[in-house]
Amino acid sequence: MIPPRHSYLEASARARLAGILDAGTFREFCGPRARQTSPHLPALGMPVAFDDGIVVGEGRIDGRPVLIAAQEGGFMGGAIGEVHGAKLAGLIERALDIRPDAVVLLLDSGGVRLHEANAGLIAMGEIQRAVFDARAAGIALVAVIGGRNGCYGGTSIVARSCDVIIASEEGRLSISGPEVIEAVEGIEEFDARDRALVWRTMGAKHRRLIGEIDILVRDDIDAFRDAIAGHIGDSRPMDLDALEAEHARLVDRLSRFRDAADGRDVWARLGVNDPDRVSDIEADEFNALVDALEGARR
Amino acid sequence: MDASPRPPRTGWNSLARNYDARMLRGGALADGKVVAPDRATELLEAVIEPHDRICIEGNNQKHADFLAKALATVSPDRVHDLHVVQSNIALAPHLDIFEAGIARRLDFCYAGPQGLRLAQLVADGKVQVGAIHTYLELYSRYFTDLTPRVSLIAAEAADRDGNLYTGPNTEDTPAIVEATAFKSGILIAQVNRIVDKLPRVDVPGDWVSFVVEAPTPHYIEPIFTRDPAAITEIQVLMAMMVVRGIYEKYGVTRLNHGIGFDTAAVELILPTYAEELGLRGKICRYMSVNPCPTLIPAIESGFVEAIHCAGSELGMERYVAERSDVFFIGRDGSMRSNRIFCQLAGHYADLFIGSTLQIDLEGNSSTATLARITGFGGAPNFGSESRGRRHGSPAWLQAGREAHRAGMPRGRKLVVQMVETFREGLSSTFVEKLDAWELMDTFDMPLPPVMVYGDDLTHIVTEEGIANLLLCDTLAERAQAIRGVAGYTAVGRARDRHMVETLRERGAILYPEDIGVDKRLANRDLLAARSIKDLVRWSDGLYAPPARFRNW
Incomplete structure (x- = not known):
């Protein structure tokens, strides 16, 4: 058996864009030729990237116009600095002017770049505001997670503010990273080197089962493309009713799973018959399991 | 002319008599051959004598770690000036005994993670290094001038008669046992469990002096696992050149691969690149290596037909056991490895x-x-x-x-x-x-x-x-x-x-163009598996990687 050959996990930001957009439709804004590099990194003796680790622009998916951003995990772990953040915020703000069918965010980031923390944090606020403005205007935001750096810190808040999240099993979504939790709470609380535990806690399968991710796909650029294409234009209402329903869901979840020590305990309570197998099954079998669980709940 | 003067002999069996004396002292602490773990230190003080040559079994995978710790707690007044003759210095207690004055001389093969501390102890005069050997050299000297008086070994299980089952990590045990047991040496085995009936007997009980059931299973390190995700395109290019410029050119069928990402890249392009060149059945058929997970695709696709292993590898046990046409498997269903035979096979390979x-x-x-x-x-x-x-x-x-x-x-x-x-x-x-x-x-x-x-x-x-x-x-x-x-x-x-x-x-x-290697093809798409998860898929779920290698 030869496994899939076009891994999203391994692809660079530009290769992901090339695989997801219709061929020849991409037009980059503020590309590497513009050399908009970080004003902060040289002062720390750090190298810069000509695109500051993010590619933004417009293109088409199945012929429908989208704005799209791709974070490059290979540069500073996809972390958000001043220029990187401004490019992302500016892209999302542009949606209000041109009304695309969707804004697609290919996230691969540990959060704010600590080397330029103040500028990065301000940028996070601007990105967050731009996301809500676009959603209030009825424009669909699609977050995509499947890179090596996962989606952590402020980037995870942005993702959870979108209409839909698509992820592969290799993707992770959490505010704090495993090493941070271990450093703060101790190795008895969370052993960051136990990678299976990390994925049972922050991995996309767990996030899908507890309802924080909408779609799980296998690690394949075409599978991601198809999932994104299926959700262009799908915007969810963002009003008081939706917010209150979400809060009620979180309160319910806390009371249901408060004493669960491991992801497997949570899955068992959700009705998964063989929680030990969940980590090992492929995306198709996993999605069938999720469908069965959700069908049973309805 | 007078004959040269000889020292007076006390007979021809002094070693055996000395063995009997040690067994009498040690036997007082044992129930038959079994010694309780909390008496391990006492046992070592009873059977080890000053200036003994001693082996604490430990190679790059399996370690008699419990007995090593016990040895580090003996009284230096009773046990001192030991001469350590063992392959690996890998655990802290291996050097603690030198710091405490329990041991003084050292003949070994490999120091790995303790290399820095060993260097300092040598500089401080705490360790006198005889020589640094290869495995074959050191174990050869076990049968000439460095035979151990006492060996502390590790096995998976024992029965009450002292028969030992090593499981797939047989490794160096046969060499150590043979040299020690047949030169009137004391052989103490730490085992993970004592059972009524062993799955198979790797060491006969009458060669074994004492058995200690360790409170925790012996330590094993997964050192042969290379994550395909870390293989670079440069390594793929070099692997292509190896396949065309060496394996294909000479028709290499019997070989040994070192451990590393470079050779892992070669293993992973066999089912793709070498297959397209029509080389299946012509190269890489018999290997002398550990069961490296990156070999799985080459085995499954029919390239590698037979493998003899020096040791095992964590997570590969079930996969190996289910491939008895390829690996050397006991009638109990688990592999038997043997470092010496694997070294010899590799030495006479192509x-x-x-x-x-x-x-x-x-x-x-x-x-x-x-x-x-x-x-x-x-x-x-x-x-x-x-x-x-x-x-x-x-x-x-x-x-x-x-x-x-x-x-x-x-x-x-x-x-x-x-x-x-x-x-x-x-x-x-x-x-x-x-x-x-x-x-x-x-x-x-x-x-x-x-x-x-x-x-x-x-x-x-x-x-x-x-x-x-x-x-x-x-x-x-x-x-x-x-x-x-x-x-x-x-x-x-x-x-x-x-x-x-x-x-x-x-x-x-x-250069690549001289041997028909197209550099433009050198990318990770050529790897039959690009992640640990891909290796699990190739193995039909039989390979169970340790948690540290997972990203799912």
């Missing part, structure tokens, strides 16, 4: 390929780095010409024709180093003089610690090309062939353009 940290202009290579004593392990034996070999094989004969172009026809083993021209931190792999020279002075060694000697080496593969040293007639040509594949390092930039061109015409330097 080819060894491995990686190294430094290569000089004669082709000598070394993994020694300053301030650290690491040692040799098994690579020098795998990676040496087998001058005692007599049977022919196509690869051996063809290499022999290149090596011995006049006079008596001979065969030649292929010994290949596969390296990138620059290592991490942009330091050059190719150097005018090895760090090993400085290391020799620092640690007062008899020779510079060279891993593979230049005259044993036949090929160097870099991302630039292949140097075929068999086709170099003089040391000057050899140096230019090496410079010719050393790329943009200082050594490479000092090459003589004319000589390099001459050598290339002769085939002593081969």
Whole structure:
């Protein structure tokens, strides 16, 4: 058996864009030729990237116009600095002017770049505001997670503010990273080197089962493309009713799973018959399991 | 003329009488052969005598860690001046006993993670190093001048008669047991559990003196697992050159792979690149290696037909057990490994390929780095010409024709180093003089610690090309062939353009285009598995990787 050959996990930001957009439709804004590099990194003796680790622009998916951003995990772990953040915020703000069918965010980031923390944090606020403005205007935001750096810190808040999240099993979504939790709470609380535990806690399968991710796909650029294409234009209402329903869901979840020590305990309570197998099954079998669980709940 | 005076003898069986005396003292602490774990320290104090030669079984995987800790807690008044003769110095207690004065002399093979501390203890005069050996050398000396008086070994299980089951990690146990038990030595085994009936008997009970059930299973390190996700496109390119320029050219069927990402890349392009070249059944059929997970796709796709292992690898147990046509499996269903036999098989194979940290202009290579004593392990034996070999094989004969172009026809083993021209931190792999020279002075060694000697080496593969040293007639040509594949390092930039061109015409330097390797194909798409998860998929779920290697 030869496994899939076009891994999203391994692809660079530009290769992901090339695989997801219709061929020849991409037009980059503020590309590497513009050399908009970080004003902060040289002062720390750090190298810069000509695109500051993010590619933004417009293109088409199945012929429908989208704005799209791709974070490059290979540069500073996809972390958000001043220029990187401004490019992302500016892209999302542009949606209000041109009304695309969707804004697609290919996230691969540990959060704010600590080397330029103040500028990065301000940028996070601007990105967050731009996301809500676009959603209030009825424009669909699609977050995509499947890179090596996962989606952590402020980037995870942005993702959870979108209409839909698509992820592969290799993707992770959490505010704090495993090493941070271990450093703060101790190795008895969370052993960051136990990678299976990390994925049972922050991995996309767990996030899908507890309802924080909408779609799980296998690690394949075409599978991601198809999932994104299926959700262009799908915007969810963002009003008081939706917010209150979400809060009620979180309160319910806390009371249901408060004493669960491991992801497997949570899955068992959700009705998964063989929680030990969940980590090992492929995306198709996993999605069938999720469908069965959700069908049973309805 | 008078006969030379001899010391008076007290008979011909003093060792056996001494064994009986030790057993009497130790037996007082035992229930039959079984000693409770909380009496382990007492037992060691009872049966070990000052100045004993002792082996604490520990190689790069399995360790008698409980007994090692117990030895570190004996009273130095009762047990002192021990001479440690063992393959690996890997755990803290291995050196604690020197710090405490329990042990003084050391003959060993490999120090790995304890290398820095060992170097400091040597400098402080706490450790007197006899010699640093290869595995085969040290175990050979067990049967001449370094036979242990006491050996502390590790096994999976024992019964009450002292029969031992090692499980797939048999490793060095047979060699240690044979030397100790048959020279009236004390053999103490730590086991994970004591059972009524063993799945199989790896060591007969009447060879074993005492058995201790350890509170926790013996330590095993998964050191042969390489995550395909970390293999680079440069490594894929070098792997393509190895397949075409060496395996295909010579028709290499019996071989040993070193451990590392470079050789893992070769293993992972067999089902793709080599398959497309029609090489299945023609190359890489029999291997002497540990059950490296990156071999799974090559096994499943019918390239590698048989593998004998020096040790096992964590997570591979079920996969190996279910492939008894490929691996050496006991009637109980689990593998039996054996480091000595694997080393011998690799020594008489057609080819060894491995990686190294430094290569000089004669082709000598070394993994020694300053301030650290690491040692040799098994690579020098795998990676040496087998001058005692007599049977022919196509690869051996063809290499022999290149090596011995006049006079008596001979065969030649292929010994290949596969390296990138620059290592991490942009330091050059190719150097005018090895760090090993400085290391020799620092640690007062008899020779510079060279891993593979230049005259044993036949090929160097870099991302630039292949140097075929068999086709170099003089040391000057050899140096230019090496410079010719050393790329943009200082050594490479000092090459003589004319000589390099001459050598290339002769085939002593081969660039990718000379052997039909298309550099544009060198990307990760060529890897049959690109992640640990892919390896699990190839194995039909039989491979169970340790948690640290997972990203799911």
